[in-house]
Amino acid sequence: MSNTQSRYHAEVKLARKNGENEVRVNIFADTLAEIFANIAEVELQFSREPRAMSQAQLEIARAEQLAKAREVAEVAQTAMVAKAKAAQLKPAPKPAAKKPLCPEHGTSAPSKFGGFYCPTKDEDGRWCGWKSD
Numbered sequence: 317m318s319n320t321q322s323r324y325h326a327e328v329k330l331a332r333k334n335g336e337n338e339v340r341v342n343i344f345a346d347t348l349a350e351i352f353a354n355i356a357e358v359e360l361q362f363s364r365e366p367r368a369m370s371q372a373q374l375e376i377a378r379a380e381q382l383a384k385a386r387e388v389a390e391v392a393q394t395a396m397v398a399k400a401k402a403a404q405l406k407p408a409p410k411p412a413a414k415k416p417l418c419p420e421h422g423t424s425a426p427s428k429f430g431g432f433y434c435p436t437k438d439e440d441g442r443w444c445g446w447k448s449d
């Protein structure tokens with residue numbers, strides 16, 4: 317019993333009429349039927365000439381475009397919803413005005429005893445003494 321599997325390989329070279337875009341697509345498949353199906357798919361994907369397509373190909377292409385457009389729309393919608401949720405979950409920044417400030421020095425620091433105190437010392441090294449209640 318042999319494990320060697322014959323695999324088919326095809327290279328599809330596609331060029332637009334103006335020759336500006338050239339695309340080479342390598343196809344590997346186990347069966348010739350797959351090879352030809354893939355070649356047809358590559359040609360369909362590359363072609364922007366509706367006249368070159370059969371009616372069936374056109375319908376497939378339209379359906380695929382529609383599906384892709386829906387997918388893109390869904391992804392965009394999901395992203396928007398996620399963004400909105402993230403914005404809601406984000407705690408609103410506390411307004412700085414809520415922090416009480418020493419009326420004399422305009423500064424304060426959180427006290428380990430709770431509330432705020434003024435961390436300013438005077439020329440003699442004495443604390444300002446202001447505390448929030």
Ligand SMILES: [Zn+2]
Nearest residue numbers: 418421434444
């Ligand atoms: Zn003070």
